[in-house]
Amino acid sequence: MPEHPQHIAILRLSALGDVCNLVPTVRALQRRWPEARMTWIVGKAESALLEGLSGVELVVYDKSTGVKGMRALWRRFADTRFDVLLHMQQALRASVLSLGLKCDLRIGYDKARAKDWQHWFTQRQLKPHPKAHVLESFMDFARLLGVEDTHLDWSLPVPEAAFEEARALTGDAPYLVISPCANPRLRNFRNWSAEGYAAVIEHAWQRHGLKTVMSGGGSPQERDMGEQIRRLTPNVEIIDAIGRTSLKGLLALLDRARVVIAPDSGPVHMANALGTPTLGLYATTNPDRAAPYLWRDYVVNRYPDAVERYLQKSPGDVTWGTRVRHADAMALITLEDVVGHLDTLLADTAEPAARMESSDEG
Template sequence: MKHPLPAHPEHLCVLRLSALGDVCNLVPTVRALQRQWPGVRITWIIGKGEHSLLAGLSGVEFVVYDKATGLAGMRAIWRQLRETRFDALLHMQQAVRASVLSLGLKARVRIGYDPARAKDKQHWFVQRHLAPHPRAHVLDSFMDFARLLGVQDSSLTWDLPIPEAAVGEARRLTGEAPYLLISPCSSARLRNFRNWSAEGFAAVIDHAWHQYGLKTVLTGSDTPQEREMAEQIRRLCQDEVLIDAIGATSLKGLLALIDRARVVVAPDSGPVHMANALDTPVVGLFATTNPERAGPYRWRDSVVNRYPEAVRTYLNKDPEALEWGQRVRHPDAMSLIRAEDVIARLDALLSEPRNEA
């Protein structure tokens, strides 16, 4: 017998800790739930960095988990929520850590992915599974949770809060002039291989300046890897065309920079999804991950997609026969992206007037 789903939930728990791009893709599901049940309480258990990006999201109570605190941090959350019984727990994080955390939460029904989509045995920790949805984009997989609960209106809205202090951060760096924003690096992970070349970015920066008079803002974390990439790009460009914002803003400040940019150019990383959430035009650079699954949802037509070629070249497989979501973990895969392809996408976006409404 299936565990019953709540007809009119009063209190829902969203469990999704990471990452920046994923939590951006989850927000439309939260908005869909709020449209269906305007009075519903939503408690979102979220990672520390991700919370700093989404803090202030209307109608959402955040409970922050810092993974550095390990089991002690989980116990603190269990104590905080020990008197709370949710109508449903939406277990949206496919990781052992999140599944362990879920064990200390009380809910009338626990909802997770169908076995075909579940990873790390996540489907063992839930009582109801989503309906199968082969070859789904990450955003659509999140929205499937709302659909299972009976939500009919799955239109996409975000309304991410950007405080005035963050807008001030952005303006102090850029002034009022329009600009291109480039976030050249994805997060540093083992065998991640998502970053493009400094030479490619320099060619795009040079084109934006000479063709459109746009300076380029470089953004990213103040890590040795990202600092080195910024220095490589700087050596290839004129100083006056670059604004170095590496490590210079909060995540909210980065959100404000992205919101005011004419176009964002970045590999598969948080900023492409932040741009998508703000409806800022974005050129995503994809070769090691499939943009049909993980690209900027509203701007997939503007992606430079070399994933099929990378699959054929480095995995010797047909992309259609590949397991959905499989990555190409080869250090040369991103070299398949050519500067002229990125520039062509940039030109197409800059030829369209930006809707500031």
């Protein structure tokens, strides 16, 4: 194990939420070895999110380039030898990519957490950590290297131009961000209903005076969801930012929000990284493993119910990380679940003066 690594390589290509959960590990490594050079091999979209991350050289590997892109990356590092490679991407493509990188030590997941035979491509594996949150699994790499100071620090860079982009959409009044859709993938099933979101938007406006900003990518599924929500809320001000922001602009939008509501997706982890109060909606994925880390106590958690109903098992009988791939699972989340958690989250994160006024009114 290197005591004073001079050059650390991180291999983690995707996804947006995961790279956000990885940043505290990067910061912990930087605190331990501030003079060490750090190179992070990352995906194209994820690089745009992380651009400007202090002390880190971001090197993009676009998986759509396939073998051609791999060879280009190998040529780029032909004369480079890393002291240690932290292989944090559990995918066969990433493992093959790692073979073209010269390093003294390759560290990967322990056999229980490894997927796609990743442990065959590494020399040292993490110590077992059953039922670890994704963020903690990443931090285990720093722990294995002997890092003791593991306090959480993100310090994600958000340029002023991004804040200007966000302000142009929202103005200065307080707002709620709803990012209604997870990444549109086959059998993902992480999205709640348009009717549910519409009712929450009505509640946030009438009860808390919060207008809503809808965010998301520009896919047809996301645009369609946004249109459905708007049709269901004709009397409430909604700012539709779906497909209208850059990734840095989205960071700024989330940073300025009073609260963010979203299913298990990139935005809940982006908001979490910024310290914005975050309400995650979880039924198909286990929030104990993948909730917004700082706001785990406020997650709407119907995962145990989904496991029992659609997998006919108890939560303790399924492997860690099991997903409930059923189209009706998110329907287990009720409006009462969401507005109740929202009211609690807003009360718990109110300014002290506002809390006192609310108490006096009660």
